[in-house]
Amino acid sequence: MSTAASEKTASAAATAPRRARSARAAGWARRGPLMPALVFTIVVTQLPFLATIVYSLRSWNLLRPDSQAWVGLANYAAVFTDAQFLGAALNTILITASCVIVAMLLGIGLALLLDRHFLGRGVVRTLIITPFLILPVATALLWKHIMLEPVFGLLNFVLSPFGVGDFEWVSQAPVVSVLIALVWQWTPFMMLLVLAGLQSQNGDVLEAGQVDGASRWQMFVWITLPHLRRYIELGVLLGSIYVVNTFDTIYILTQGGPGTASANLPFYIYQRTFLGFDIGQSAAMGVVVVIGTIIVATLALRLIFRTFMNVREGNS
Amino acid sequence: MTAQAPTQSASRNEEPTRRSRPPHRATGRKAGAAALTIVTWGIGLLFVSPVLWMVLTAFKQENQAATDPPTLFFQPTLDRFAAVWDANFLPYVGNSVIATLVSTFLVLLLGIPAAYALSIAPVKRTQDALFFFISTKMLPVVAVVVPIYVAASRLSLLDNIWTLVVLYTAMNLPIAVWMLRSFFLEVPEALVEAARVEGAALPRILWSVMMPIMAPGVAATALICMIFAWNEFFFAVNLTASQAATVPVFLTGFITSEGLFVAQLSAAALMASLPIVIVGWIAQRQLVRGLSMGAVK
Numbered sequence: 001m002s003t004a005a006s007e008k009t010a011s012a013a014a015t016a017p018r019r020a021r022s023a024r025a026a027g028w029a030r031r032g033p034l035m036p037a038l039v040f041t042i043v044v045t046q047l048p049f050l051a052t053i054v055y056s057l058r059s060w061n062l063l064r065p066d067s068q069a070w071v072g073l074a075n076y077a078a079v080f081t082d083a084q085f086l087g088a089a090l091n092t093i094l095i096t097a098s099c100v101i102v103a104m105l106l107g108i109g110l111a112l113l114l115d116r117h118f119l120g121r122g123v124v125r126t127l128i129i130t131p132f133l134i135l136p137v138a139t140a141l142l143w144k145h146i147m148l149e150p151v152f153g154l155l156n157f158v159l160s161p162f163g164v165g166d167f168e169w170v171s172q173a174p175v176v177s178v179l180i181a182l183v184w185q186w187t188p189f190m191m192l193l194v195l196a197g198l199q200s201q202n203g204d205v206l207e208a209g210q211v212d213g214a215s216r217w218q219m220f221v222w223i224t225l226p227h228l229r230r231y232i233e234l235g236v237l238l239g240s241i242y243v244v245n246t247f248d249t250i251y252i253l254t255q256g257g258p259g260t261a262s263a264n265l266p267f268y269i270y271q272r273t274f275l276g277f278d279i280g281q282s283a284a285m286g287v288v289v290v291i292g293t294i295i296v297a298t299l300a301l302r303l304i305f306r307t308f309m310n311v312r313e314g315n316s
Numbered sequence: 317m318t319a320q321a322p323t324q325s326a327s328r329n330e331e332p333t334r335r336s337r338p339p340h341r342a343t344g345r346k347a348g349a350a351a352l353t354i355v356t357w358g359i360g361l362l363f364v365s366p367v368l369w370m371v372l373t374a375f376k377q378e379n380q381a382a383t384d385p386p387t388l389f390f391q392p393t394l395d396r397f398a399a400v401w402d403a404n405f406l407p408y409v410g411n412s413v414i415a416t417l418v419s420t421f422l423v424l425l426l427g428i429p430a431a432y433a434l435s436i437a438p439v440k441r442t443q444d445a446l447f448f449f450i451s452t453k454m455l456p457v458v459a460v461v462v463p464i465y466v467a468a469s470r471l472s473l474l475d476n477i478w479t480l481v482v483l484y485t486a487m488n489l490p491i492a493v494w495m496l497r498s499f500f501l502e503v504p505e506a507l508v509e510a511a512r513v514e515g516a517a518l519p520r521i522l523w524s525v526m527m528p529i530m531a532p533g534v535a536a537t538a539l540i541c542m543i544f545a546w547n548e549f550f551f552a553v554n555l556t557a558s559q560a561a562t563v564p565v566f567l568t569g570f571i572t573s574e575g576l577f578v579a580q581l582s583a584a585a586l587m588a589s590l591p592i593v594i595v596g597w598i599a600q601r602q603l604v605r606g607l608s609m610g611a612v613k
Contacts, residue, residue: 029518030436033429034445037489040426044486045452051463110359118353124360126597130367133596135547137564138585142370145578152382152578154369184366189607196608231608238491238607241453248549252568266550269458274554279462286459297454301447 049290055283062277075284084260085285088268089292091175092244095264099182100239104232106183107190114191115198125195132188140252143181144170174254174262181249186242190235197231198224237300244293265289374582381579396583405587408566411477415552415562416545419484423492423541424534426485431496432522446497449490457487457550468555477560483551488541495540498609499533500526536606539599546592563588 059071079085114125131139147155148169156165169177201224209219247266250256256263256271263271269289273282361368373381375392434442464483465474473479503526511525527534549564556565567588596603 030433031441032433033518034433037426037430037493038445038448041449041452041486041489044482045455045460048460048463048467049455051466052459055462110363113352113356113359116349116352116356118349118356120357124357126600127360127364129596129600129603130364130593133543133589133593134367135564135567135585135589135592137547137549137567138589141567141581141585142366145576145581146370146373147366149382152384152386154366154386157384157386184363187363192604192607196604234609245456245458245550247457248564251549251553266456266458270461270550270554273458273462273465279466282458283462286456286462289456290459293454293456294451297451301450 052283052286055279056287058280060279062279071280075280076288078281079284079288084263085265085268087260088263088265091262092264092266095175095178095182095246096240096243098179099186099243100236102179102183103186103239104190104194104235106187107192107235108194108228108232110187110191111194111198114195128191129188131184132186132192134185136185136248137252139181139185140249143177143184144253148177148180170254171258174257178246178249178253178262181253182243182246185249186239189239193231193235194228197228201227240300370582370585373579374586376579378577378579381577381582396579397587399580400584400587403584405566405584408561408563411480411556411560412546412562414477415480415484415548416542418481419488419545420538420541422481422485423488424538427489427492427496427537428522428534431493431500432526434493434497435500446494449493452486453490461551461554464551465554474555475557475559475561477556479555480548480551480560480562483555484545484548487548487551488544492537492541495537495606495609496530496533499530499537502533503529532602532605535599536602539595539602540606543592543596 056075057070057072059067059069059074061067110128114121114128134142145153147153150156150166150168153169155169156167159165159167167173169180205223206219209223214222245266246264247270250262250264250267251270254262256267260268265285269282269285272278272285276282374396375394376387376390377393377395380387380390434445468474468476468479507525507529508521511521516525547564548562552562552565553568556562561569567584
């Protein structure tokens with residue numbers, strides 16, 4: 001802020017037209033560096049989306065090349081009466097919300113355990129971040145064929161004393177299976193964020209609390225948790241962005257099945273596009289998903305922005 | 317550098333000297349602390365046990381890999397790794413390396429100036445631009461893949477690694493701009509001001525004044541971009557076939573063509589994950605900085 005202010009005071013001595021010109025030049029100098037990234041992002045993300053909107057108004061099935069025609073909103077009507085689409089939408093919400101919440105709670109727990117000094121802390125932290133680094137496709141394969149496999153899988157072997165020795169996770173509890181793999185993959189992400197928050201906490205405040213006789217629980221709820229708020233919000237925001245778009249885990253673990261029981265929107269639209277070749281329909285679904293996402297995201301971003309935008313003021 | 321005082325404290329916080337406990341604490345606490353340490357180790361090992369099991373399985377022979385109860389003691393072998401290597405693994409790695417490194421380089425090339433502009437610009441426009449960038453991340457990839465597929469096929473750019481490079485750049489740029497901006501905000505304004513007074517031009521200020529302070533932040537951003545680019549699957553599986561397929565695609569092709577060989581699959585999964593796991597382990601501190609977007613203060 002002060003750089004802009006000083007430029008203004010410097011040019012205030014000059015005559016009015018010169019001031020306007022230099023202000024405009026300064027404005028461009030400031031905006032110029034932004035332009036390449038902005039133009040690139042608009043070209044690569046917004047132009048295709050405009051095309052999607054156009055496609056969504058057409059009937060177009062790749063299997064019938066002569067099928068192209070304008071159909072108005074017919075694709076949208078079909079989308080909203082498609083029970084499978086609604087099921088996939090509900091799955092998306094269910095999977096995203098549960099995964100982010102459970103991973104965050106586990107992440108907070110793990111971060112609290114790791115925010116102490118003990119032998120091998122670095123090693124344990126290294127172990128725990130590993131699932132986040134493993135290729136998601138490998139994660140899905142690992143859970144499907146090594147952990148959740150009914151006969152030879154490790155999970156059923158460990159659980160066999162409890163009488164669940166032959167449970168077929170992927171076919172009998174597909175959504176839970178997807179959630180297990182996703183939570184495992186995203187917990188380290190949340191843990192790292194919360195740990196960063198814990199370690200940025202001012203030790204003096206905690207010691208003052210101890211001196212005042214606050215219990216550990218009181219200190220956690222009234223001092224630590226409010227301090228962590230920004231980190232938790234950031235984790236929920238970024239986690240949601242990535243988990244909503246989950247494709248690989250479902251593609252490999254359940255193929256959206258049985259039937260479409262565990263399909264989320266990305267997977268269902270993919271099926272309609274690349275297996276059903278129904279471009280018009282899947283484009284309409286894409287547009288609907290984007291509108292839904294924008295509504296939810298606007299509300300969420302408002303909240304997050306309030307904490308992020310005053311970073312500079314809060315710290316200078 | 318005189319500038320390190322406020323910004324570096326975050327990483328220094330992780331050093332063991334941070335919160336020294338008062339020396340007069342009772343010894344009863346010590347037993348509790350030891351128990352908590354054991355619990356933490358136990359949970360850590362439990363959490364990572366699927367990976368450990370995958371590593372173990374990768375060193376087995378195929379008939380030892382799928383047994384009930386599981387085989388724990390066996391003569392380790394490298395056969396499965398060799399088999400994966402022989403399945404033409406290298407070209408896929410090459411494609412992944414190009415897609416990851418080039419897209420990360422482009423993200424930094426476009427993102428650093430943009431983040432710089434957004435860290436000094438007036439608040440209103442900044443908010444709009446930042447909101448725009450993050451909103452493109454909200455745009456589900458399925459909503460853009462159809463036109464991209466159609467355009468790529470008309471331009472004969474299907475199964476071309478540079479198509480993935482462009483898409484991965486666009487995929488990571490918004491998050492990178494956000495991260496880099498928060499790191500720019502950590503650079504003390506007085507320093508930039510001083511350079512300006514001495515008549516340094518913008519590129520010079522960026523390069524010689526801000527970059528040395530920003531280096532850990534840039535590394536953190538690059539690391540996050542590399543993780544997401546190496547691990548990306550959706551575009552790779554839909555837009556590539558034989559020439560430009562990346563490591564995640566290799567992994568799926570592997571099981572369908574070979575049937576279900578669990579040990580081989582484990583070896584392949586391990587080899588495919590290893591580069592990013594190692595980079596991530598080495599650069600943990602940068603990873604934390606990147607994920608918390610420099611909010612660590």
